Structure formats: C-alpha cells, structure tokens
Amino acid sequence: MKRKILIVGGAGFVGRQLVRKLQDRHDICVIDTLKFGNRFGEGGSSRIVLEKVDIRDWRAVSNVMERFRPEILIHLAAIHFIPECERDPAQAEEVNVLGTMNLLRACPVGTRFVFASSGAVYRPGDGPHDESSSVEPADVYGLTKLHAENYVRYFVKQRGLCGAVVRLFNVVxxxxxxxxxxxxxxxxxxxxxxxxxxxxxxxxxxYIHVEDAAEGFGRVALYGEVPTGVTKLINLGTGxxxxxxxxxxxxxxxxxxxxxxxxxxxxxxxxxxxFLQASIARIKADFGWSPRxxxxxxxxxxxxxxxxxxxxxxxxxxx
Structure with missing residues (x-):
C-alpha cells in the first residue's frame, strides 16, 4: 500500500539510501538543509518533494506538515559527529532536541513517528545492550539523543502519535x-x-552497513505493531x-x-x-529485520x- 512518508535528513548518509529504497513504492517528501549538497536525487525519482528546511525553524516545519500531511515520519536529521557536538553543545541541543520537538508538535495526529536515536545513550559497559539496559550517556551527543527520546515519549502520548525510537549503532x-x-x-x-x-x-x-541501517528504518516505519500513544524502543545494529x-x-x-x-x-x-554492542532480538522478532x-x-x-x-x-x- 502506498504511503505518504516524510524523511527528515533524507539527503544524509542513511537518508539517501532510505529514499532510494522507498521512492518507487511511496510518496516521499524530504526535509533537509542540504548541508552536504543535494545528493539524495542522484539517479532517483523526480516525484520526490524536497523541502530545504532547518528543523529548528518551527514555522517552516509546520508549513511542510500542513502541505504534505505525512502518515509516516522518519527523523534522521542530527548533528551526530561527537567532536562537533563537544565543540558546540548548544548547537547540538538546538538541532537534536529542539528540532525533534518541532517535528513532534507539528506532525498530524496518528502519524507513525520513527526517531533515529543512538546506542550512545547506554551506560558504558561490556554489553551487549538490549532495550532495557541502563542509560547513561558519556558525551554531549548521547545526552542530546536521550533528551530527545524523552520528548518523543511525551508528545507521542500527548498528541496521539505512534512512536518508535530506533537506537542506531555505528553506521559504515x-x-x-x-x-x-x-x-x-x-x-x-x-x-x-x-x-x-x-x-x-x-x-x-x-558496525552496521548503511544499506542494512536504511532497510531497518524502512521495516520499523512500515511493518510491525506500534499502538497509538505508545513509544517502542528498538536497537538497530548487528550484535x-x-x-x-x-x-x-x-x-x-x-x-x-x-x-x-x-x-x-x-x-x-x-x-x-x-565497548558498544547491540542486542537485536527485538527488531528481529517485532519487525522481521536482520542484517544482511x-x-x-x-x-x-x-x-x-x-x-x-x-x-x-x-x-x-x-x-
């Protein structure tokens, strides 16, 4: 079934692969600042709608939501290079937390909101970490992701969204x-x-291959049960x-x-x-995904x- 999917950060590392996987079967809108260039459309479909928007801009985000009315939102945009986050923690907080909050407040009721978090939220230890493992970020990046996760849970419950927090491990x-x-x-x-x-x-x-990471986000976005008002935690790695x-x-x-x-x-x-290692039993069982x-x-x-x-x-x- 064709769905209306908004991919935030669709011109990025994982986003480009995800757009390629979904563009022929769904209506795709991409939000991106194009910081790394307009690269998502290389060899892609002219049907993709591109919105050059900074997610810190509430009005711009709201306007896109009103025009496109997504059924599914996959939020991949972030400042995720740890030294950059350490150099400018305020900017990391603005993009990774405020930007996420803007998307949550603006998206239509009933939207499946898939948020790219990180294995960096877990307490340092031997692992492997499952979704119930203790959280204790060791850097600014992990702190921003955990902070944003809390807003996902809050707004999913308050606004009648269907939430999925995907804790992504190292993509290569x-x-x-x-x-x-x-x-x-x-x-x-x-x-x-x-x-x-x-x-x-x-x-x-x-380390997870970028193609497998994109496939994992696609599976979480389109398959499995995610009830309204509930946020599911899912690890995405290789184990x-x-x-x-x-x-x-x-x-x-x-x-x-x-x-x-x-x-x-x-x-x-x-x-x-x-050490940082994922337990991936949940995504295998609930969404039928395994790394290839x-x-x-x-x-x-x-x-x-x-x-x-x-x-x-x-x-x-x-x-």
Missing part, C-alpha cells in the same frame, strides 16, 4: 557525511599514505563488535597494503567508551566507492 559504508574514523582511514589510504594517523584504536563498536585494530587487519587483507598506524593525540577523544551485510562487505564497498560528501572531503583534506 559508502556515502558518509561526517569525518568518522572509517572514512578518515579510507581517505588517508586513497591519498597514498600507508602510515595513517589515528587517535584511539582500542574501542570496540557494533557483533570490532575494534579499530581489527578493522585495520581486515583492510590490510582487503587492500594488500602494509598499513601502519601513527598515534595522533589530537585525534584521540578524551571520553571514549571501551557484514563488516567485510561494508569495508569492500567503502574501498571500492567511498562516495564521500564533498564537504567531508574538504574537512579530511584540511584536517
């Missing part, structure tokens, strides 16, 4: 828009250097974690390059949790065609 693959560690590694290697400068390489993370050291070993095998690491203290985070692609596939795709946003390439070149 082509199309990255922020200078996370994997695009940084790939950029340095593609630039001809096999001695790469990195910060901490010991933390272990649950497997890798350290950067392990990733470098895989890249050595993939590329055949003699990759060496030079520790760069300026790139090391002062706050860096040792592993880290090796993500690395191969990223190496073959990084597809990095031009603004990201400039940051890496000058960083």
């Amino acid at each position: 693959g082509p199309g990255e828009t922020s200078p996370h560690i994997l695009p940084e590694i790939i950029y340095q290697l593609k630039s001809g250097s096999t001695k790469i400068k990195l910060g901490n390489i010991w933390p272990q993370r649950d 497997t974690q890798y350290s950067v050291s392990m990733i470098l070993d895989q890249l050595r095998s993939l590329t055949g390059l003699p990759i060496e690491v030079e520790h760069d203290a300026s790139r090391a985070r002062t706050v860096d949790r040792p 692609l592993d880290l090796a596939a993500a690395l191969a795709d990223l190496w073959k065609n990084p597809d990095l946003a031009p603004s990201l390439v400039n940051q890496l070149r000058n960083g």
